[in-house]
Amino acid sequence: MKKKAFITGITGQDGAYLAKFLLEKGYTVYGGYRRTSSPNFWRLEEFDLMKDVELMEVDILDTGNLIRTFSKSEPDEVYNLAAQSFVAVSFEKPVLTGEITAIGATRVLEAIRIVNPKIKFYQASSSEMFGKAQEMPQTEKTPFYPRSPYAVSKLYGHWLTINYRESFNIFGCSGILFNHESPIRGIEFVTRKITDSVARIRKGTQEYFEIGNIDAKRDWGYAKEFVEGMWLMLQQQNPEDYVLATNEAHSVREFIEHAFGHVGVTIQWKGKGPEEYGVDAATSKTRVKVNPKFFRPTEVEVLLGNYEKATRELGWKPRVKFKELVEIMQQRDIERLS
Numbered sequence: 381m382k383k384k385a386f387i388t389g390i391t392g393q394d395g396a397y398l399a400k401f402l403l404e405k406g407y408t409v410y411g412g413y414r415r416t417s418s419p420n421f422w423r424l425e426e427f428d429l430m431k432d433v434e435l436m437e438v439d440i441l442d443t444g445n446l447i448r449t450f451s452k453s454e455p456d457e458v459y460n461l462a463a464q465s466f467v468a469v470s471f472e473k474p475v476l477t478g479e480i481t482a483i484g485a486t487r488v489l490e491a492i493r494i495v496n497p498k499i500k501f502y503q504a505s506s507s508e509m510f511g512k513a514q515e516m517p518q519t520e521k522t523p524f525y526p527r528s529p530y531a532v533s534k535l536y537g538h539w540l541t542i543n544y545r546e547s548f549n550i551f552g553c554s555g556i557l558f559n560h561e562s563p564i565r566g567i568e569f570v571t572r573k574i575t576d577s578v579a580r581i582r583k584g585t586q587e588y589f590e591i592g593n594i595d596a597k598r599d600w601g602y603a604k605e606f607v608e609g610m611w612l613m614l615q616q617q618n619p620e621d622y623v624l625a626t627n628e629a630h631s632v633r634e635f636i637e638h639a640f641g642h643v644g645v646t647i648q649w650k651g652k653g654p655e656e657y658g659v660d661a662a663t664s665k666t667r668v669k670v671n672p673k674f675f676r677p678t679e680v681e682v683l684l685g686n687y688e689k690a691t692r693e694l695g696w697k698p699r700v701k702f703k704e705l706v707e708i709m710q711q712r713d714i715e716r717l718s
């Protein structure tokens with residue numbers, strides 16, 4: 381019999397990659413999307429998945445809705461990817477972020493507990509939970525120190541997954557995923573913001589772009605590879621939590637330099653702190669400006685993940701590292717505009 385998977389957050393970056401991966405594995409894939417006044421399926425369309433995924437309207441703010449949806453679809457596995465996932469917004473909408481990202485996970489787990497506690501559950505936890513990192517690199521055992529309402533909400537979902545595993549014997553795994561990007565990453569995240577802007581500057585339709593803290597460092601991996609790790613977690617004998625990362629940290633500054641490098645532009649930095657800006661070394665034209673408007677009330681300066689447990693137990697490891705990732709994203713944004 382074909383296995384059935386339900387993905388909440390099907391319209392997001394990971395939803396599209398995971399759906400594609402599971403369909404290739406022979407699963408029947410149900411995708412939960414929330415109602416909006418205009419359709420939001422561009423990622424599924426880009427991957428040509430609209431005819432293959434069984435779309436179901438579901439909002440993780442509504443428990444009854446989740447219960448009916450799981451009763452109807454009868455999944456073997458549920459991947460809870462739905463979230464208010466943008467850190468910057470979480471400072472402006474902390475209550476909504478908690479409702480969706482923290483209590484939303486509770487609602488999904490409750491629906492599983494009521495409909496069929498044998499359903500395997502994946503929770504999309506985040507390296508943001510390490511926040512003001514207490515050790516380098518971070519592992520599954522590193523103490524948490526969340527630095528935003530988003531990270532606090534993710535920590536709630538993380539512990540609840542562990543609690544439902546221990547209290548109700550639910551096969552729940554929490555993937556502590558470090559930042560993972562791709563050509564279909566949301567445009568508000570720094571990587572896609574950069575590659576989209578560089579493509580526009582190259583085309584001549586934009587002069588420069590504004591940016592926040594360019595010295596923040598992240599461990600950036602490739603979303604396509606990370607969704608495979610999510611699935612592997614649910615195929616193990618026992619449910620556990622795993623870090624997925626690349627074990628390389630690079631700064632936003634490096635990302636900008638490398639993205640421009642891909643289109644033959646060398647960036648020279650001038651000024652300091654909030655006055656810093658980057659010019660094209662050949663033309664002296666300003667291409668990047670720091671704007672404190674993009675600084676966060678509390679920042680996560682550096683994240684670096686140790687994925688040894690995932691390699692040891694799941695056989696998972698990242699193949700695409702920083703430079704190749706920037707190139708993949710930059711190339712696709714150039715193509716989009718041509």
Ligand code: NDP
Nearest residue numbers: 389391392393394439440461462463465504506557559560
């Ligand atoms: P996205 O922001 O691209 O996708 C989030 C999804 O959640 C969207 O489909 C969104 O729908 C949906 N959603 C939001 N609110 C609700 C709601 N009330 N009911 C139902 N669906 C809702 O995130 P990613 O795909 O990048 O990430 C997937 C998950 O992994 C998220 O939980 C994220 O926080 C987490 N994560 C991501 C990392 C990354 O680097 N990408 C790192 C670590 C964790 P809509 O399209 O309608 O907005």
Ligand code: GDP
Nearest residue numbers: 467568569570571591592593594596632674680
């Ligand atoms: P996050 O790690 O989930 O917060 O992912 P983001 O891509 O939103 O941010 C990564 C890092 O880039 C954070 O430290 C941000 O402060 C930093 N950053 C610097 N400038 C920007 C910007 O203009 N937009 C975003 N989103 N982040 C920025």
